[in-house]
Amino acid sequence: MAVKPVPAGKRRYRMTVAYDGTQYSGWQVQPHRKTVQWELERVILALTGESVRVDSSGRTDAGVHARGQVVHFDLAATPVLRRFRQGCNALLADDIRVLVVRRAPPGFHSRISAAGKEYRYFIWNGEIMPPFLRHYRAHVRKPLNVKAMRKAASLLVGKNDFAAFSANPHREVNGTVRHLRALKVARRGAEVSIVARGDGFLYKMVRSLAGFLIRVGTGEVEPEVGKTILHSRIRTARVPTAPPQGLFLWRVWY
Amino acid sequence: MAVKPVPAGKRRYRMTVAYDGTQYSGWQVQPHRKTVQWELERVILALTGESVRVDSSGRTDAGVHARGQVVHFDLAATPVLRRFRQGCNALLADDIRVLVVRRAPPGFHSRISAAGKEYRYFIWNGEIMPPFLRHYRAHVRKPLNVKAMRKAASLLVGKNDFAAFSANPHREVNGTVRHLRALKVARRGAEVSIVARGDGFLYKMVRSLAGFLIRVGTGEVEPEVGKTILHSRIRTARVPTAPPQGLFLWRVWY
Numbered sequence: 001m002a003v004k005p006v007p008a009g010k011r012r013y014r015m016t017v018a019y020d021g022t023q024y025s026g027w028q029v030q031p032h033r034k035t036v037q038w039e040l041e042r043v044i045l046a047l048t049g050e051s052v053r054v055d056s057s058g059r060t061d062a063g064v065h066a067r068g069q070v071v072h073f074d075l076a077a078t079p080v081l082r083r084f085r086q087g088c089n090a091l092l093a094d095d096i097r098v099l100v101v102r103r104a105p106p107g108f109h110s111r112i113s114a115a116g117k118e119y120r121y122f123i124w125n126g127e128i129m130p131p132f133l134r135h136y137r138a139h140v141r142k143p144l145n146v147k148a149m150r151k152a153a154s155l156l157v158g159k160n161d162f163a164a165f166s167a168n169p170h171r172e173v174n175g176t177v178r179h180l181r182a183l184k185v186a187r188r189g190a191e192v193s194i195v196a197r198g199d200g201f202l203y204k205m206v207r208s209l210a211g212f213l214i215r216v217g218t219g220e221v222e223p224e225v226g227k228t229i230l231h232s233r234i235r236t237a238r239v240p241t242a243p244p245q246g247l248f249l250w251r252v253w254y
Numbered sequence: 255m256a257v258k259p260v261p262a263g264k265r266r267y268r269m270t271v272a273y274d275g276t277q278y279s280g281w282q283v284q285p286h287r288k289t290v291q292w293e294l295e296r297v298i299l300a301l302t303g304e305s306v307r308v309d310s311s312g313r314t315d316a317g318v319h320a321r322g323q324v325v326h327f328d329l330a331a332t333p334v335l336r337r338f339r340q341g342c343n344a345l346l347a348d349d350i351r352v353l354v355v356r357r358a359p360p361g362f363h364s365r366i367s368a369a370g371k372e373y374r375y376f377i378w379n380g381e382i383m384p385p386f387l388r389h390y391r392a393h394v395r396k397p398l399n400v401k402a403m404r405k406a407a408s409l410l411v412g413k414n415d416f417a418a419f420s421a422n423p424h425r426e427v428n429g430t431v432r433h434l435r436a437l438k439v440a441r442r443g444a445e446v447s448i449v450a451r452g453d454g455f456l457y458k459m460v461r462s463l464a465g466f467l468i469r470v471g472t473g474e475v476e477p478e479v480g481k482t483i484l485h486s487r488i489r490t491a492r493v494p495t496a497p498p499q500g501l502f503l504w505r506v507w508y
Contacts, residue, residue, distance in 0.1 A: 094385060
């Protein structure tokens with residue numbers, strides 16, 4: 001896909017941003033809603049006087065978090081980068097933090113240039129959810145069989161048509177085939193984590209994979225069923241969407 | 255101190271409770287304020303029809319958290335404990351969780367019977383506070399010298415008069431001498447933690463100790479000054495009260 005050129009007299013900038021998605025209606029600007037994109041555009045306008053469009057590596061839904069979202073935008077101003085970052089953090093609410101600001105080459109696009117992404121999904125698998133983690137973990141009371149989840153995960157890895165693990169396969173402009181490079185499940189005490197790495201993800205794909213793996217972990221679905229679901233290309237009740245607060249966009253590679 | 259007897263026809267119960275103090279004006283009931291004590295009394299009334307007074311091992315201030323607060327109360331009802339706990343958690347907001355409910359002997363008092371307590375104070379010692387930790391860490395940008403903090407901490411341990419590390423020494427009914435059994439400082443990456451263990455603590459004592467140790471860590475105060483401050487029994491600007499959100503009541507021993 002072609003990257004739109006940087007307008008004359010402007011330079012492209014790239015930022016790494018972390019946010020707690022609890023209070024936001026997701027990434028994308030929507031009328032009358034608090035969104036992360038809008039907050040960033042608002043503070044850049046306040047700092048530079050320039051009305052910019054901030055694009056990201058991908059939208060995150062309401063309640064989903066980012067540890068390392070990458071965004072880009074174009075500015076006529078040439079701010080001192082360290083000071084610009086500090087200014088952003090001074091004006092932003094403390095649930096959004098700008099971690100890094102860099103100049104980027106004109107051909108850089110946070111989504112189109114991305115070579116891969118990592119998401120992590122966290123589950124609290126115990127009877128009582130610690131109050132400090134309630135916004136950052138999905139709660140599954142029934143003991144999860146991590147061995148079965150690992151087996152199911154291993155069958156989904158590879159270059160596959162993930163239509164059955166997407167919320168809206170018909171609206172995916174680049175089709176529904178994606179290369180899922182890794183899907184790992186680990187337990188540490190009551191915490192079960194799912195790490196998903198790939199060249200790209202469909203809409204709600206990670207939460208669908210997590211929802212399916214949770215069903216496998218509770219014994220409701222056999223691990224091998226994942227292959228059948230993949231081949232069917234049809235989403236069924238065996239693939240629920242796991243709740244948003246367990247999901248973190250962990251990092252993006254270029 | 256004498257423990258008031260359990261009224262005839264009632265039994266004493268003890269609960270371990272965890273709470274995120276962010277949204278509360280502390281532990282203690284105050285008119286027109288959201289407090290943890292009130293929330294517990296409210297749900298016990300809803301579950302049993304009994305208006306109880308819930309007492310704790312000690313008050314926590316607004317914004318202070320508890321991982322293992324212990325409380326007690328008396329009931330005429332004899333609920334099934336597991337079901338009672340589940341009922342409490344179903345009615346409470348998810349920032350307060352009842353972890354354990356047990357019958358207690360009539361002489362048990364969550365504060366008077368306590369043999370010791372552990373508090374932990376957490377500091378994020380990096381330039382940018384991760385948004386997910388903002389309610390659970392104090393933020394100190396200047397690099398902390400943990401070795402100096404450890405030295406200062408070691409000089410405060412023991413049976414001492416902590417009047418200079420208390421917010422209101424004249425209102426302490428049991429005097430201002432306490433046995434501070436341990437005061438440990440550790441670093442793990444950008445996270446610096448202070449663990450304080452003792453037979454009892456004065457009002458705001460842990461946050462005062464943390465405030466002083468942070469001053470030592472930034473180099474503003476020499477570690478040895480702690481001894482002088484202790485002996486003076488007078489609180490000065492060298493002992494600021496560290497912010498509440500770093501503090502957790504970790505556990506109570508009986």
